[in-house]
Amino acid sequence: MKSKPEVIIVGAGPAGMATALQLKRYGIDAVLFEKDRPGGLLINARLVENVMGFPKGISGPDLVKLFCGQLKRFDINAVNETVMKIDYDEISETFSVSTNGGSHYPAGVVVVASGTRANEWDQLNSILPEIKKYIFHEVVALLDEKGKKIIIIGAGDAAFDYALNLSAENEVLILNRGTEIKALLLLQDRVKKNPAIDYMDLATVESIDPGKKRSLAVGVRQNGKNTIQGADFIICALGREPDKRFYTLALNKLEEQLILRGSLHLVGDVSNGSYRQVSIATGNGIQAAMKIYHQWGSGQ
Template sequence: MALVGIIGAGIGGIATAVQLARYGIESVIFERDRIGGLIRNAYSVENTMFFPDGIKGEKVVEILEEYVRKYDLKILYEEVRAVKKAGGLFEVETAGGVHRFKYLVVATGTRPRRLPFDGITYHVAEVPERHYGRVLIIGGGDVAFDYALTMSERSDEVIILMRSEPKALPYLQELVKKRSNIRTLMGQVREIRPINGKQKLLARTSAGNFEVELVLGAIGRVPNIELVQGIEDDNLFLVGDVKNGIYRQTALAIADGIKTAMVIWRRERYGDTE
């Protein structure tokens, strides 16, 4: 039986598993989809202090895959259905059965806040690879501006629709200003519906009506914490975006994972409870 279970193979979960492997501690990572998590969506990651010119999210995922191979990390591609504490152990239930661990690390990240309209995509990594005419992005934070930069490379025009002044990092705002095919508007969405006979959507907004080929939603995110709600235990650790609220940063997720692994090692080695 592995000592540690890790739910989520994003950058925080992988960082935890790598540091545990360095200590010779075995872990099992549960991932329902692909490793990398939301980092896959990123246009540019430059806050880790190692890539001053930035690095594509997809490239970060490739690096994570190299770490998985290097440390022979065990990943079960199974969705976790339930978690409970029984007999002093955490029981993680998947379609493949029940797995038991002394320690449990939850690195499940966040999920998007959704708008009350059909036809909206919430992850740029899920957008089919082709050229688009006009793309509408709803939101004014880091994710919205990051999505706009990504889509500007495969679209004729990108519109960022914001309810208020942009909240994105000044760094991202400056990058957006340099793209001639991105424009920002103030307004709210009133309706999104398909246009008969066309593979397009009509977006009715307070800033005007737009025919678009794609609508991306980026109005915020909420923690994926449901699996362990109600469980309070010193051997339960939250890592990365799932616990950091609005402070969702790659560097913080990596640091959380490494620190968590260090705490687990010290508890096993010295019996520390701090």
């Protein structure tokens, strides 16, 4: 067997955490980079009902706490740095991973577990900074808000989950620019029954100005009619795309080849298309760790 290479994992969401944990169980210490806080997107989930072992479901933040405890038990700590660039040198067959800390780390194997990033609302560029500060793409920053009115733009699982989450303490209005709702029927049903959530379809935001009673006065057009909706915050839940902004062009070209060679692994939401679920992400991570161990062995 070849000697064990340095392994770098980009992202400490469920996929990266599971990879690090399984590698550690094989005696392989990987360097796990996280730009924000461990747990990833899961911190936004109101109620996770499809991770086995929690018959009553569990909130995203509580599940993240359990994941972090599991890493702690194995003495795994994420390095709080953003991976800015990953390059690959074909002669030495080595990756070079650069972080915002100004460090460059060599690695024989890289596991990309960087998840997805929110699609930005196309109108965001034209919005003034003093208004922009009330606009978010995830719910996590608003979880402590009470008595506010929050507009959510979007009609997928995340939009409906955010609405249900915030409705416990706030009023919510969901704006769907079309008529199709992509959220799970179960979530749609819960939203329908929730008196704190209003829903408008064929509704587009035409203007956002500073408000009087609330921070924002949002001009909404529906069926040819304009109304002004007061709001304290807006969340844009307009889908997400894989986040591989740190790839160099060279790495982008080599990606497929390196995956085939077993030097590069993509795990979790970054590579799962529409199959973005915690258990799939953790399963991917465990599988990647097993492949790394079987390919590279346990010898240092």
